[in-house]
Amino acid sequence: MMNRFIPFFAVLLLSLPLKSQNTPIAIEKFNDGIHHWFLEVRDTNYQRHSPENFQAIAKNLIAYQNKDGGWPKNIDWLAQLNPDSVKQALSERYRQSTFDNRNIYPQIEYLAHAYSRSGNKLFLKSAIKGLQYIFNNQHANGGWRGWDVDAITFNDDVMTGIMHLLLDIAQDAPQYSDLPNKIRKQSRKSLNRAVALTLHCQVNVNGVKKGWAQQHDHQTLAPTGARTFELPGLTANESSSIIAFLMRIEKPTPAIVHAIETGIAWLQQSAIYGIRIETVEVPEGTYPGLTLKIDRKQVDDPSAGPLWARFYETDTNRPFMCTRQGEKVFSLNEVNPERRAGYAWYGIWPQKLIEEQYPAWEKKWKQ
Template identity: 25%
Template sequence: MHLRFLPLLLALGVMTLPVRADLRAEATESLRRGVAFFTTLNVHGGYGYAATPDNAQRWGESPLGPAEVEVQPPGTPAVGESLLRVWQVTGDDVALAGARAAAAALIRGQNRHGGWDHTIDFSDLTNETVSFDDNQTQAAIGFLLKLNREIDDPALAAAVERSIAMMIATQLPNGGWPHRYPAGGDYHDYATFNDGGINDCVAVMILARRLYPDDGDGGIDRSLRQVARFMMISQLPPPQPGWAQQYNEYLQPAWARTFEPPAVCPAVTVRNLETLIDLWLELGDETLLEPIPDSLRWLRESRLPNGKWARFVEIGTGKALYYDRGRVRVDSVTELHPERRTGYGYETDLSGHLAAVTARFEAALELGRKGLRARENTALAESDERTRARLEVTVRRIIADQEASGAWISREDRFKKVMPRGVRWNGEYEQMDRVRSAVFNRNVALLCDYLELTR
């Protein structure tokens, strides 16, 4: 079990906490009611990011049509995984039915290439785009893989096979994956790390390799070795041994959108170090750890005076780069249009991520593959009274925040005002009571963690 939301609370070891039967019963009932309500918000089995409690208005990255659902997390695949986990932990048949319905929605929306765009519109299923942006296609495959391991469904098995074949077919000759497929003759064709594109591709192929260790012709293994090589050769040279957001066919950092210049990118670099460790754990190639020390040094040295890291660092000079639409370069975040200043993360605090990947790398050197795998895959946790108290406070808060209907409602939820087509966002927000998929997914994960930890 991977305790995604409790890494600072729990140390690996043997579970010694006394079971609180009353709170376990309340947590189980909370999950049952939460699932019973949330599944009423489905459209053809799928979900968006948010909806009004009566499901009359629905949103993804923008307002959704009446027959439209989101593939991008925290939408349909992420909700499907939450429902699957509830069934695995509690045996709730409503949760399993919801997970199967979410899978059916994805299968129906799977295009002829075997992948997905960021939304599915059930009134028009002609979309042929495979998007690797923002964990869209990858999240869909990951959920279907996990459900396919649990149930016998020929349509599900066939969709999984098609999706893995698609992952192999869309991999670029250099070993990376593009932003989108099929090729369109623009930056979407480039090998893209931005928003975790290639990283999420690696993660889903590792999952496929573990669930399907013999894929016939060794295509999954070969694909992972190809992307491992790409990550090694795409690292930029000293004194800036990081990675760019995207690379053209000549392995050069390249422009994407007009505010995304070719540059060294600290956030991309941190994610890539995690992925290199993942690939090392999976493939056993010791050379995959070799780029990490130089990159860690560069990351520490490239921190801005305000304690954050620039999204883009100019190649050669090391200066922070800030671009608005139209390739308009400015000198600071404050000079950017509100659309860019608040919606893109030109400066971010990577200190926590940097500390985590540094600790993981040091553990890799100390423990080796077997030891690190054992530590990261341990299903139980050791804790003390203080940690138990924190866990119980969190669970009780989740239960207290739940409505009688079973909904977790974000009161006066604040979100960007939708502008007319062609008009840039002007900095205005709207507020409305909404039920958010991200909140549902988070609460489900925490409640399931608690039930598993106190079993």
């Protein structure tokens, strides 16, 4: 009787790897770069690989990889285009490897998944080459720079994105199981240096630890500016991302626990009530010389909140914004229309962290 079922189970078992191989590998971490690609490329009349065709996408990643192990930013990794032609059309600077716009660590993660699905060693080799780029470009202080300024960069998840990747390796995520021991040791060493630096970057105001900035100076670790409209200040967005990363660390040290608790306290104290941000459509020609389709307005509303500002003054904790010309202002309505509609000055970034993730972390580690 049992023999009658053996062929059925054999077919079932054989079908499992095939199903796995046809399951898409997540591409959401490429979204930022692909979004910028579509902002810059005029001719988008081309074929794209389906997410299920992960081996073709992984081969694209290998084709675009620079000799230093990194990748240029703002590429549509699913595009069925000639990578050499695409890179040739870029300016010299835009061919260079960079972590900007959430770049490099997503490619490494994708290649590792592609290798674990297919066994294609070229994918593993490319992922290792990408990791070497991370190691080689880590600053002596443990940080990584972004695109706009040579500083320790938390903006665009430069530091946190890399640290999440290295933590996955340290915590033995299955897609990294075949990494050589030497690479694993380098990953852990690199991660430890980055975490130590992150803790030191937390801004201390009169003996009280607050949040973090988008960028910090390599030498002094003080908040520093980047683009003209990004003046030095504490930031709710990046601080939330940093705290969320720190909460992933198993058996956190007292220093990590303190950073999380004080960071959460600062976010709670910095919540804004009584205003809301409205996005409104604007007729063509409303702002001469601009092609804006929307605008944003700050509206008083006693029932609104909580909301957080992108930037807070380090000393006063007062929310501020900035014009494209670098003038600090304190109301969204004072920002010029192009930057008002084109930058996230307010958001609810910490809300889920405060209401859900932190209580769960506290329950796990504060008993």
